[in-house]
Amino acid sequence: xxxxxxxxxxxxxxxxxxxxxxxxxxxxxxxxxxxxxxxxxxxxxxxxxxxxxxxxxxxxxxxxxxxxxxxxxxxxxxxxxxxxxxxxxxxxxxxxxxxxxxxxxxxxxxxxxxxxxxxxxxxxxxxxxxxxxxxx
Amino acid sequence: xxxxxxxxxxxxxxxxxxxxxxxxxxxxxxxxxxxxxxxxxxxxxxxxxxxxxxxxxxxxxxxxxxxxxxxxxxxxxxxxxxxxxxxxxxxxxxxxxxxxxx
Numbered sequence: 670x671x672x673x674x675x676x677x678x679x680x681x682x683x684x685x686x687x688x689x690x691x692x693x694x695x696x697x698x699x700x701x702x703x704x705x706x707x708x709x710x711x712x713x714x715x716x717x718x719x720x721x722x723x724x725x726x727x728x729x730x731x732x733x734x735x736x737x738x739x740x741x742x743x744x745x746x747x748x749x750x751x752x753x754x755x756x757x758x759x760x761x762x763x764x765x766x767x768x769x770x771x772x773x774x775x776x777x778x779x780x781x782x783x784x785x786x787x788x789x790x791x792x793x794x795x796x797x798x799x800x801x802x803x804x805x
Numbered sequence: 806x807x808x809x810x811x812x813x814x815x816x817x818x819x820x821x822x823x824x825x826x827x828x829x830x831x832x833x834x835x836x837x838x839x840x841x842x843x844x845x846x847x848x849x850x851x852x853x854x855x856x857x858x859x860x861x862x863x864x865x866x867x868x869x870x871x872x873x874x875x876x877x878x879x880x881x882x883x884x885x886x887x888x889x890x891x892x893x894x895x896x897x898x899x900x901x902x903x904x905x906x907x
Binding site: 680682683690713714789792793794796797799800801802804805 | 806808820821824827828829830833902903904905906907
């Protein structure tokens with residue numbers, strides 16, 4: 670079975686509500702989670718805006734899907750790579766992002782952070798290490 | 806292990822092309838398609854950034870998209886290779902993965 674596991678990277682480069690890309694990406698991630706692949710999510714450029722705290726869409730009539738990111742750990746999606754340069758360019762820091770954790774069943778269900786802030790060069794390395802890249 | 810990157814937006818409308826070339830690894834190929842081909846002209850505010858990577862990354866433009874937009878071939882940035890549809894397929898087949906910069 671293990672030789673059938675491929676590395677999938679979902680690349681998110683769009684802000685959450687101006688277009689449908691961000692929501693569609695999340696939907697595909699959730700669907701794809703059923704296939705037991707090695708899944709990572711990348712957030713760069715305006716994609717970093719998807720993970721901000723405090724999103725409130727009540728008055729724009731669309732679903733606030735940001736809490737769904739906190740459920741990804743239950744689907745064994747535990748690697749959310751966020752590019753530091755993209756945060757910096759937008760005046761954001763890690764503190765502006767939601768706390769997203771996963772429970773490590775091999776470590777007494779300890780909660781571990783899913784978000785990993787990485788450099789642009791590290792992001793390039795991660796992209797180059799994938800079998801499949803899905804872009805949104 | 807190399808990647809084919811495709812860019813289909815004008816570099817004057819989005820940051821996709823600049824982000825792409827900032828993440829492409831040496832030995833990768835960047836193919837400008839659709840409105841991405843506007844990035845292939847010389848004398849623009851993205852020319853220098855492209856030229857800086859031209860030695861390490863193969864820069865290509867989809868010829869039919871370039872021609873369709875009336876862009877002058879003699880103003881194409883030095884070092885950019887024009888490919889046709891068959892060339893696009895060739896690139897997709899010869900690289901390990903394809904990454905679309907939407």
